Amino acid sequence: SDLLPHTAKHIDDLCQVRSMFTDSSNHAPATYLMNTGAILSGKPSLGSWVTYGLGSANQNLPGYVLLYKVGGLGGSPNWSNAFLPASFQGTQFRYQGSPVLNLQPPEELAASQRATLDLAQVLNRKHAAQRPGVLDLDGRIASYELAYRMQSQALDIGELSQESEATQNAYGIHDENKDKAMYARMCLLSRRLIEKGVRFVQTYNASDKLGWDGHDNNLDYNQRNSAQTDQPVAALLADLKQRGLLESTLVIWAGEFGRTPMKQGKDGRNHNPYGFSIWMAGGGVNAGSVIGSTDEFGLRAQEQPQPVKNLHATILTALGLNPDDLYFETNGRQERLTGVAQSWKLIPGVLRGA
Incomplete structure (x- = not known):
């Protein structure tokens, strides 16, 4: 796209899926589906499943970190651990200043901090022992x-x-466009977190609740958000690649649905759950490939239509996790990111050798 000149330079590193579809045309349910595999809240997020399956490579940092100003519509259920152990919930880091507020104790308490924590943990474990299964x-x-x-x-x-x-x-962290500088910091922080062994980093670029939601002037929304994200995303891809990290890092660019080809109102575009595109890079994907397509109008996925569960299965497989083997027993069922029915399929052509 002309709106993404920096990202366009990395087109040979991208694997595009142009035939995604989803089950909801409303933001929150569709965002839940993209993040958790279900249109209703209450299921573990993709990041929680990944850290549950792979563990953490750095015991001094969370395994699943979020960077956002507004976050996904629907709020915290998008990065919830749900019924998985609470340690697999996403942890928000700030993108400017200290990543976590109040992390350092007051100087006068620093020397006794370990002893204080040890006492608290003794009491906590005694409390937990009386409540097994919580x-x-x-x-x-x-x-x-x-x-x-x-x-x-x-x-x-x-x-x-x-x-x-x-x-x-x-990356553009000092850019005059404050929204671009904000997202640039998120992308650079993402690379630093990945270098330190954080398993799953998720960013949301929206600087307000409108995001990409161009109901009234879609071109303006696209131009504004593209200007905000294009250079930072391209810099992240280039940075990971030159550091030798891209091949072991799966980068995913996706939203909850697309926009209609026909106008809404004067110059807007409505929600389109029937056909949209995402791309992936690194992590064993077939770089430079294009999978699927929409119809001639750009409305519905036509060639190789792919539901979200197939995308999730493909992501898990790319990360070395079997979608069927990754489950958690709760309420008498083996719950999975891809659903209990085990009806997923890998998106053909995305993964090398699959």
Whole structure:
């Protein structure tokens, strides 16, 4: 697209799926579906499933980190652990300043902090032992320990001044467009988190609740959001690649649905759940490939239509997880990201060798 000149330079690294469809035309249910595999809230998010399946490569940082100003419509259920243990819930980091507020104790309490935490944890474990099966208590105990360990690395993660001037400029973290600079910081923080072993990093680019929702002037929305995201995303791809991280990192660019080809009102476009595009890069995908297409109007997925569960199955497989083997027993059912029916299929042509 002419709106994404920086990303266009990486077209040979992208695997595009142009025939996605979803089950809802409303923001929150469609966002829940894209993030959790269900249109109703109450299911674990993709990031929670991935960290549940793979664990964390860095015990001093959360396994699943979110970076956003507004976040997905529908709120925290989009990154919830739901019935998975609480330690797999997404953790929000701030994109400017200290990633986590109040992480350092007051100076006068620092020396006794470990002893205080040890006492609290003894009481917590005694409390938990009297309530077997209450996973939230185990998650709370783990969160206290993680917060203590985060003091050694989380503050350093946010020091973007440690990056070279060339890297900072490549992402655009000092750009005059404040929304672009905001998202640039998120993308650069994402790379720093990935380098430190964080398994799953999720960013939302919206600077307000309108986001890409161009009901009245769709071109203006596209231009504004493209200007905000194009350079930072391209810089992230280039940075990961030159550091040798892209092949082991799966980058996914997606929304909850597309927009209609026909106008809404004067110059707007309505929600379109019937056909839209996403792209992936790195992580063993077939770079430079295009899978599927919509009809001649750009309204409905026509060639190789793909439901969200197939995308989720493909993502899990790319990360080395079998979608059927990744389950959690609750309420007498083996719950999975891809559903209990095990009716998913890999999106053909996305993964090398699959």
